[in-house]
Amino acid sequence: MVQLFFDQGTIKIIGAKEDLASVDHYIMWDERSDCFRSEARYYGPIVLTLHRLKTKFDDQVKKFTPQSFNAANEFFPRPHQQASIDGWLKARRNGVVVLPTGAGKTLVARLAIVKTQRDTLILVPTINLMHQWHEQLKEAFGVEVGLLGGGDRQLEAITVSTYDSALIYMDSIGDRFGLLICDECHHLPAASTRLAAVMSIAPFRLGLTATPERTDGQESDLYDLLGPLCHRVEINELEGQYLAPYQLEHVPVTLDPDEREAYDSAYQHYKSFARSSGINFGRKEGWSQFIMLCARSKEGRAAYAAYRMQKKLARASRAKLRQVWGILRRHKGERVILFTDDNATAYAIGETFFLPVITHKTKGSERKEILIAFRDGTLPYLVNSRVLNEGVDVPDVSVGIIVSGSGSVREHVQRLGRILRPKEGKQAVLYELVSEDTAEQFTSERRRQHTAYQRQGTLESYAD
Secondary structure (H helix, E strand, O other): OEEEEEEOOEEEEEOOHHHHHHHOOOEEEEOOOOEEEEEHHHHHHHHHHHHHOOOOEEEEOOOOOEOOOOOOOOOOOOHHHHHHHHHHHHOOOEEEEEOOOOOOHHHHHHHHHHHHOEOEEEEEOOHHHHHHHHHHHHHHHOOOOEEEEOOEEEOOOEEEEEHHHHHHHHHHHOOOOOEEEEEOHHHOOOOOOOHHHHOOOOOEEEEEEOOOOOOOOOHHHHHHHHOOEEEEOOHHHHEOOOEOOEEEEEEEEOOOHHHHHHHHHHHHHHHHHHHHOOOOOOOOOHHHHHHHHHOOOHHHHHHHHHHHHHHHHHHOOHHHHHHHHHHHHHOOOOEEEEEOOOHHHHHHHHHHHOOOEEOOOOOHHHHHHHHHHHHHOOOOEEEEOOOOOOOOOOOOEEEEEEOOOOOOHHHHHHHHHOOOOOOOOOOEEEEEEEEOOOHHHHHHHHHOOOHHHOOOOOEEOOOO
16 A cells, blocks of 8 residues: 655655556655655645546545635626636636736635635735735634744644745645645746745645746746636726726936046946956846956956946936936826835935835835725825735725836836726826836836737826
């Protein structure tokens, strides 16, 4: 008889080789333990195969049981949500659903929990999202919901965890849950995160994201870890009906003469150093070579200082700050969220206009107070440096200002999604400030390679 045990995030398998021939592509011999072993994620396929071939086995792995999760309030899925859950069920309750931010991914998750009726673990990337999911699930099911992260370690039949905390504890709790739901699942393929899925035995898996594509091309790992793409809906398919209608305004910014001169000088300085050092930024290793060489000499350190200077001028010039002020005046009385690519720019805006700022350095308690005040309208404006690309649920926000950003398509789509949550009569507008004749123009072109940004007549200039 084959015996199966959960052992520190893996499955320990004791049995004759001939009895395991049907699952040999999932297992390998472990000389240290004198037994076969498999990654925990293969628990479902292994058990199903053994059962189908009528191979006798003793399953000591799973600790989850059938549940009776009943919705405290009836769910009324919209057509795209129903199509998502139907596609997931058709894929045998394994797979990835792609829905725009604000399209109701959490309702799809709740439907999956009801359809599966097994102990469920939900993984999210941030503490803010963890608490949002926690409150929504408590209200939806009327049961105690566990928390794993931010100092909490309470396991319940439905538990919400950050990816980081799941990595810490999965070797001991990976056998506790039959359904694994990964929110913002594009994080999962990263080397530091994927073990959260690898070490879980959950035979049922659901991934939720607005943008599965990754700059490293590892989205294929996402489907390997969670299952196939089940259903996908883009922003333009839901705009005006289930998402707020929106307009995009590209705002070209002309640097002041003295800042133009300073930018050009700094740009040429660091580029000249890179060329003379044989560095090609078009190659994958180009940036790391630049950093390494900059640290080795006085000339290199000066080149790096020049690189930082031209970045600073493009991101937060006086002209950009004037444009920010003009937009804020134009939308007086509306809820506005401002995005930057770095902390320095965020703080510069906050200090210039006396606005609240959230960065990765903001303490948890302070961040919570600011977000509460932003949601209830006490604070109508909020500046952040990338940390709120995910996980802010504020339906009243109708204006977004991208002061600076990376070339990531995902980040750009996420920022648009922050202002698209529907509300009656809402018209959203996203401003993108780009310093003319700087590297920002190339960055802007790269990040707009998405259907949401490729509609005719959507990009217009805004003049103060």
